[in-house]
Amino acid sequence: MNDTILGLLAFGLVLLTALSSLVLAYLRRKSGISLRIIPAYRNLRRAVGRVVEDGSRLHLSLGRGGLVTPQSASSLAGLALLRRLGNITSITDRPPIATCGESAVTLLAQSTLQRVAEEMHLAPDPSSARLTGLTPFSYAAGAIPAIRDENVSITMMMGNFGVEAALLLDACDRANVLSVAGSDHLTAQAVIYAGAGEPLIGEEVYAAGAYLESSPLQAASLVVQDGLRWLLIAILVGGVLLKVAGLL
Amino acid sequence: MKPKGLFSIIVASVFGLLVLTGYFIKLSLLVKISDLFLNWAILLAAFAVLLGIFNLLIVHMRKMASRQKGSGYSLLLVLAMLTTFVIGVIIPFYPKAAPALDFVFRAFQLPIEASLMAILTVTLVYSSIRLLGRRLNVFSIVFLLTVLLILLGTVSFPFLGTLPWLSDLIRPFVAQVLAGGGARGLLIGVALGSLVMGLRVLFGADHPYGGK
Numbered sequence: 001m002n003d004t005i006l007g008l009l010a011f012g013l014v015l016l017t018a019l020s021s022l023v024l025a026y027l028r029r030k031s032g033i034s035l036r037i038i039p040a041y042r043n044l045r046r047a048v049g050r051v052v053e054d055g056s057r058l059h060l061s062l063g064r065g066g067l068v069t070p071q072s073a074s075s076l077a078g079l080a081l082l083r084r085l086g087n088i089t090s091i092t093d094r095p096p097i098a099t100c101g102e103s104a105v106t107l108l109a110q111s112t113l114q115r116v117a118e119e120m121h122l123a124p125d126p127s128s129a130r131l132t133g134l135t136p137f138s139y140a141a142g143a144i145p146a147i148r149d150e151n152v153s154i155t156m157m158m159g160n161f162g163v164e165a166a167l168l169l170d171a172c173d174r175a176n177v178l179s180v181a182g183s184d185h186l187t188a189q190a191v192i193y194a195g196a197g198e199p200l201i202g203e204e205v206y207a208a209g210a211y212l213e214s215s216p217l218q219a220a221s222l223v224v225q226d227g228l229r230w231l232l233i234a235i236l237v238g239g240v241l242l243k244v245a246g247l248l
Numbered sequence: 249m250k251p252k253g254l255f256s257i258i259v260a261s262v263f264g265l266l267v268l269t270g271y272f273i274k275l276s277l278l279v280k281i282s283d284l285f286l287n288w289a290i291l292l293a294a295f296a297v298l299l300g301i302f303n304l305l306i307v308h309m310r311k312m313a314s315r316q317k318g319s320g321y322s323l324l325l326v327l328a329m330l331t332t333f334v335i336g337v338i339i340p341f342y343p344k345a346a347p348a349l350d351f352v353f354r355a356f357q358l359p360i361e362a363s364l365m366a367i368l369t370v371t372l373v374y375s376s377i378r379l380l381g382r383r384l385n386v387f388s389i390v391f392l393l394t395v396l397l398i399l400l401g402t403v404s405f406p407f408l409g410t411l412p413w414l415s416d417l418i419r420p421f422v423a424q425v426l427a428g429g430g431a432r433g434l435l436i437g438v439a440l441g442s443l444v445m446g447l448r449v450l451f452g453a454d455h456p457y458g459g460k
Contacts, residue, residue, distance in 0.1 A: 004274060011272035018447050068289045073442035076449055079456030103300025104293050108457050110303070127307040131300035137364040149317050163368060170371045173378075184438045186431050193391060195375035197382070202434045203441030209454050217453040221444045228440055
């Protein structure tokens with residue numbers, strides 16, 4: 001199969017996903033779409049409610065994924081989550097803080113938190129979103145004081161992390177801070193499963209938007225994602241059966 | 249939605265769609281436009297590094313000014329940052345300064361990162377021990393058993409060497425078949441999640457930037 005056909009097929013898949021999401025969102029705009037329960041998000045909602053009541057802070061660690069790299073999707077998911085958490089906590093006088101290991105993501109996080117501060121009628125604080133380091137360990141070392149010293153009660157880790165995630169999770173444990181964590185990196189997922197209070201596995205990282213502030217399009221996109229997964233399972237099983245039968 | 253926010257979404261969607269289409273459909277004009285936008289993005293990302301470092305400097309200077317806890321470390325960070333920056337800038341004009349930068353990396357950066365890696369080993373063992381206390385379920389038990397099997401199948405024992413069945417059969421089967429299959433499943437999930445996340449940003453359902 002040459003590159004042109006492969007490219008067109010891939011583009012067709014993207015179009016199919018986009019159209020299915022739009023159509024499903026339109027058809028179910030009134031009745032709504034029920035999503036399966038992800039314990040981490042259910043517990044996060046409760047914990048965010050407690051943050052609003054007790055006046056502590058929420059810390060979002062956005063990892064090291066850049067915007068022009070394959071890891072950008074997890075960084076975008078983290079930024080979208082920051083926006084939502086900012087909206088939810090905007091009734092308090094303690095805006096969330098964000099730590100990043102990549103410069104462009106830091107700028108976007110600053111822009112998001114500036115908007116949250118404006119809504120809270122507070123002066124924007126340029127240090128609420130900060131670049132803590134550009135290498136994995138310097139990033140972790142710079143983010144640990146934020147967890148420890150800034151009256152944080154929840155740390156969300158969402159983005160691209162490596163094994164350094166273990167240091168951040170350990171800091172959460174020591175400071176008695178609830179950790180909700182997910183990454184697109186396989187090694188980090190293993191570390192997060194062992195160390196996080198509430199781990200997010202696989203594509204659960206990208207579902208934050210739909211679970212925290214659902215819009216029809218967000219919920220529909222998750223249903224389409226599940227549909228695509230079943231399609232891929234069917235293709236894999238079919239391929240194996242054809243191979244065993246000697247037809248492929 | 250305010251006009252400024254709507255404008256951001258329209259710009260992001262139009263540019264994103266053009267780059268996406270140019271990636272898949274190899275029409276000469278489309279590819280040129282797509283490459284041009286990608287180059288702009290790379291330039292902006294490079295400039296963002298400077299802004300990010302400036303942000304780091306501001307955060308620590310504010311920490312020092314307000315005499316917050318750990319402001320001594322902030323002073324050290326600022327001094328080290330400025331020294332390294334100055335050395336890095338003068339190297340093209342004065343190449344004899346290159347060994348100084350090399351010294352900074354070898355004497356400070358490398359040992360500190362190696363120490364953190366050593367701490368990481370202890371942290372990972374501690375996390376694994378605490379896992380059953382945190383979440384006692386079948387998945388946690390399978391996770392820990394897998395870790396133990398892989399470790400036992402990898403290490404060499406005094407007088408015994410490696411354990412024959414474990415290192416020759418069980419460990420490769422667990423690592424390459426069971427764990428390998430699981431890892432591919434997770435990666436497919438991540439890829440699907442990335443695709444859907446990207447589309448949500450293109451449609452403006454998720455807009456991870458400022459503007460109301």
